[in-house]
Amino acid sequence: MERTENRWLTRLATVLLPAIVPAAVALAHAGTWQENVAVLIQLDGKANGAAHVFDSDDYQRMLLVLDDRPTALILHLAEGAVYGVPRDSVHISDDGSADIGIVGEDFLTGLEHKDGTVRFTWDDQPFAIQPLPPLLGPAPLKQILELKPSYALAAQLYKPDPTKLALIRSVTHQTEIHVYFGTWCLLCKRLLPGFIRTIELAANPRILITYIGVDEDITRPEAELERDHITKSPTILVLQEGREIGRIEEKTDTTIEADLAGILAPPR
Numbered sequence: 001m002e003r004t005e006n007r008w009l010t011r012l013a014t015v016l017l018p019a020i021v022p023a024a025v026a027l028a029h030a031g032t033w034q035e036n037v038a039v040l041i042q043l044d045g046k047a048n049g050a051a052h053v054f055d056s057d058d059y060q061r062m063l064l065v066l067d068d069r070p071t072a073l074i075l076h077l078a079e080g081a082v083y084g085v086p087r088d089s090v091h092i093s094d095d096g097s098a099d100i101g102i103v104g105e106d107f108l109t110g111l112e113h114k115d116g117t118v119r120f121t122w123d124d125q126p127f128a129i130q131p132l133p134p135l136l137g138p139a140p141l142k143q144i145l146e147l148k149p150s151y152a153l154a155a156q157l158y159k160p161d162p163t164k165l166a167l168i169r170s171v172t173h174q175t176e177i178h179v180y181f182g183t184w185c186l187l188c189k190r191l192l193p194g195f196i197r198t199i200e201l202a203a204n205p206r207i208l209i210t211y212i213g214v215d216e217d218i219t220r221p222e223a224e225l226e227r228d229h230i231t232k233s234p235t236i237l238v239l240q241e242g243r244e245i246g247r248i249e250e251k252t253d254t255t256i257e258a259d260l261a262g263i264l265a266p267p268r
Contacts, residue, residue, distance in 0.1 A: 033099070
């Protein structure tokens with residue numbers, strides 16, 4: 001399980017914005033940035049799944065990377081300023097960290113925050129980055145995808161193995177799958193899109209999915225967590241006739257479709 005190390009409001013509460021925003025060119029600082037998935041990023045008032053936020057090690061700056069833009073944005077919270085760096089100077093690793101090459105930061109615009117939300121306008125578009133409280137308890141997939149549009153985008157790009165899909169599609173037993181996840185959880189961002197796409201393409205009406213949001217301490221919702229003995233996020237629990245036949249915790253052994261097929265249609 002991966003947890004958000006500092007609450008969003010705690011970070012912002014320590015930041016003071018000066019009245020004057022510097023218009024100078026700064027130099028991008030070396031160091032590693034960690035992805036923050038516990039935020040909702042909006043462009044023109046709409047959630048954007050192609051935008052990603054990373055925090056600096058001192059939480060005084062944020063790196064905003066947009067998949068479809070040649071410029072990445074560095075938000076200097078203490079200065080109240082937004083700077084730009086070339087997108088190709090940013091390297092994002094599989095572990096959710098990012099590094100920036102030593103390049104010049106070009107001042108773009110100012111920023112402001114109020115009630116925990118950072119706002120600015122750049123390239124004639126209003127941006128807003130706001131805290132995303134944990135989604136707790138059972139939730140429909142539609143609501144999850146509205147809060148986590150990056151899941152929807154990644155799911156559409158995922159291409160599961162057709163042979164494993166066929167095995168999942170061939171399951172004849174009535175099956176329940178309980179998917180425990182956190183809107184704050186980086187491992188969930190990696191695992192859930194492939195699961196969502198696999199279930200969509202398998203299209204097996206005998207497999208019923210329940211998505212259940214959990215808090216960062218894996219203590220709520222208490223009743224469901226206790227019932228299913230959940231201690232990690234994400235956990236995908238597979239049941240038939242009310243009995244657990246397998247689970248996937250935090251990450252897969254191979255691929256999500258292969259692990260599911262191994263539980264649902266084990267080799268004989």
